[in-house]
Amino acid sequence: INDNGDLLAEVLGRLDGRSLAAAGCVCRVWAAVSRRESVWEAVCGRHVEGGAAAGAGARPVVAALGGYRRLYRLCLGPAADRLGAAARLSLSLSLSLFSIDCYERRLGRERGHPRPASLLFLDHNNPVDVS
Secondary structure: OOOOHHHHHHHHOOOOHHHHHHHOOOOHHHHHHHOOHHHHHHHHHOOEOOHHHHHHHHHHHHHHOOOHHHHHHHHHHHHHHHHOOOOOEOHHHHHHHHHHHHHHHHHHHHHOOOOOOOOHHHOOOOOOOOO
16 A cells, blocks of 8 residues: 555545544655645545535635644634534634634734633633534
8 A cells, every 4th residue: 555655645635634633653655645735635625515516615714724634723623523523613713713713813922912812712721612
């Protein structure tokens, strides 16, 4: 399987986010493949309504904001953990939160502000009641 990067990417793209991150620690080949945007796009596509087809138009937006791996790490992964595996997330909501967080971070660095507040409700260490 290590001889064919595309096959490995197909297999790794079917893992959940945590398992994919762990698989990236196996060896250099797996680490390189697990960092591919296409692999993380597949992982993210399983968490949103409409799957990968819904996210096709969002690809340039996600790329401009740091990529699918970052989208999963900051928004989709924590939301899926918080809401449960059966929850299907709205891609537009996820992208909105992702873009707000990116802009808050950019403005915060320029103004010397601490961590942005837009995604605090996803923090497991500091749960916020959003009901």
